[in-house]
Amino acid sequence: xxxxxxxxxxxxxxxxxxxxxxxxxTPLLRGACFAVISNPFAGRFVPEIQGFMDDLRPLGIDxxxxxxxxxxxxxxxxxxxxGALVGAAGEVEHGALWHAPGGYAMREVIGGAKAIVxxxxxxxxxxxxxxxxxxxINASYVRSHFDSMEVGLNDAPRADELLFALVMTTGPRIHxxxxxxxxxxxxxxxxxx
Amino acid sequence: xxxxxxKIGVWIEETHAEGGRAINPPTRKAVAAAVIENPYAGQxxxxxxxxxxIGAELGGLLGKKAVAALGIAPHEVQSYxxxxxxxxxxxxxxxxxxxxxxxxxxxxxxxxxxxxxxxxSKKRGGMxxxxxxxLxxKDAAYVRSHFDGVEIRFNDAPRANEILVAIAVTDSGRPLARVGGLRHxxxxxxxxxx
Numbered sequence: 239x240x241x242x243x244x245x246x247x248x249x250x251x252x253x254x255x256x257x258x259x260x261x262x263x264t265p266l267l268r269g270a271c272f273a274v275i276s277n278p279f280a281g282r283f284v285p286e287i288q289g290f291m292d293d294l295r296p297l298g299i300d301x302x303x304x305x306x307x308x309x310x311x312x313x314x315x316x317x318x319x320x321g322a323l324v325g326a327a328g329e330v331e332h333g334a335l336w337h338a339p340g341g342y343a344m345r346e347v348i349g350g351a352k353a354i355v356x357x358x359x360x361x362x363x364x365x366x367x368x369x370x371x372x373x374x375i376n377a378s379y380v381r382s383h384f385d386s387m388e389v390g391l392n393d394a395p396r397a398d399e400l401l402f403a404l405v406m407t408t409g410p411r412i413h414x415x416x417x418x419x420x421x422x423x424x425x426x427x428x429x430x431x
Numbered sequence: 432x433x434x435x436x437x438k439i440g441v442w443i444e445e446t447h448a449e450g451g452r453a454i455n456p457p458t459r460k461a462v463a464a465a466v467i468e469n470p471y472a473g474q475x476x477x478x479x480x481x482x483x484x485i486g487a488e489l490g491g492l493l494g495k496k497a498v499a500a501l502g503i504a505p506h507e508v509q510s511y512x513x514x515x516x517x518x519x520x521x522x523x524x525x526x527x528x529x530x531x532x533x534x535x536x537x538x539x540x541x542x543x544x545x546x547x548x549x550x551x552s553k554k555r556g557g558m559x560x561x562x563x564x565x566l567x568x569k570d571a572a573y574v575r576s577h578f579d580g581v582e583i584r585f586n587d588a589p590r591a592n593e594i595l596v597a598i599a600v601t602d603s604g605r606p607l608a609r610v611g612g613l614r615h616x617x618x619x620x621x622x623x624x625x
Contacts, residue, residue: 245448247457249500252585253439265438367586388586391444392561 240290242297243276245399248391251308259413266412267314270370270389271305272403273297280327280398287331291338294402298336298343301404306347309408315348316421317383317407321370322359325395333359336402344404351375352429364393370405376426381418382410434485435468437593439493441500442583449606458606460581462564463496464597465489472520472592482528486596490534493598494541503602505543509615510577510601513538514552514564518589526553529596542600546623547572559586564599570620575612576604 251269255261275297279287306312320340322333341355356371356378367390374380389403410421425431441464445457467489470481498505513534515526530551539545550565550572561584568574581599589595604615619625 243448245446247445247447249441249443251441253441255436255438257437392582 240278240293241276242293244273244297245276246274246391246394248272249304249308250389254412257412262412266410267309267408268385268387269305269309270387270403270405271301271308272389272401273301274391274394274399274401277325277328277332277398277400279332280325287335291335294335294339295343297402298339299346302343302347305404305406309406312348314408315406316375316409317372317385318344318348318351318375319356319370319372319386319405320344321357321368321389321403321405323366323368323390323395323401324359324361325397325399326361326363327397328361328400330359330361332400340402340404344406348375352426353378354429362395364396366390368403370403372405372407374421376429377419377424378430379419380421380424381416382414382421383407385411432488433481434465434488437466437468438588439496440464440583440585441496443500444581446606452607454606458601458603459501460599460601461497461500462581462583462597462599463493463500464583464595465493466585466588467594467596469518469521469525469592469594471525472518479524479528482525483532486529487533487537489529489596490598491537491541493596494538497598497600498541501600501602505541507602508542508569508600509603510566510579511538511542511545511569512550512564512566512580512599514562514597516554516556516560516562516589516595518591518593519555519557520591521555521594523553523555525594529594538598542569544570544620546570546620548623556589558588558590559584562595562597564597566599566601568615568618570623571613571618571625572623573613573625574604574615574618575610576608576614579605
């Protein structure tokens with residue numbers, strides 16, 4: 239067991255009405271919820287780190303729940319992604335600890351999502367921004383739902399901190415028209431198509 | 432709506448620890464910001480009344496959204512601020528037209544009272560640029576614990592012909608405020624100053 243020390247929690251929701259084309263009646267919502275926490279492994283090499291994933295589970299559920307509520311409810315979510323920023327005294331491997339607790343929390347909150355959760359991670363200092371990739375929750379190849387959202391805070395991550403983010407959307411890009419697999423055409427069995 | 436809005440962003444930031452100490456309950460800030468088309472981009476126009484009216488619209492819309500994001504009653508708002516960033520084809524005066532003549536009254540309805548001047552900042556800038564919104568106590572400008580600021584940015588705004596307009600509110604002052612001066616619980620809130 240490691241201590242989960244939260245310094246900040248942030249929520250950012252964008253309502254997107256248009257991008258130079260027709261104005262949508264219902265705006266696309268794209269949101270991120272993220273936490274800045276202490277990195278229990280900062281400043282030294284720790285061989286065994288996997289136990290921290292269990293400690294992160296409640297945080298994952300908390301962030302996923304807040305985000306789903308902010309976007310109008312779990313049944314409105316069509317796209318998702320996750321990401322991690324690691325402060326200077328940590329390793330990119332510490333960011334990888336977010337894969338299981340972040341991904342499974344979103345699946346639990348959304349209910350039955352089949353596609354792999356796309357992700358990004360990097361080491362950086364305060365003010366670093368991370369572009370978190372987004373794909374359709376049930377079929378990774380749905381082209382209209384490929385998107386991304388930038389997350390970050392001016393004062394995080396400090397050297398001994400981690401920033402763990404979840405991102406969700408309520409639909410396709412606002413003027414999606416690049417073809418490919420459409421959301422209405424998916425089988426939703428293998429998580430891909 | 433006179434404003435042609437491309438997107439609206441809402442940010443909530445909770446501080447659970449500062450300086451190694453737990454902050455309980457966490458201090459909370461919220462910002463609501465709109466990216467709008469600048470009707471005067473690329474030209475000098477003497478009469479800025481369209482932007483002045485849009486300022487009134489956005490004072491209400493963004494003020495209400497920011498307060499709603501914190502999930503509190505209007506009278507529970509403790510501090511506020513506003514800011515605008517004009518895309519490269521606009522003038523600084525366009526930001527002034529949005530922020531100063533008519534934004535205050537509808538914003539004050541959204542936060543219940545607001546006797547103090549709304550602190551503000553403005554600048555010209557491009558996509559991905561940071562906007563720092565100053566914060567001050569909403570009823571007594573000299574409350575020292577509530578001088579603060581909050582930063583937002585959109586990776587894709589403002590475009591050259593756009594303006595980013597933001598309103599920030601809080602339910603608290605700085606975490607661990609301890610530099611003296613007038614306190615929140617001492618403020619009379621009558622004259623907007625003390």
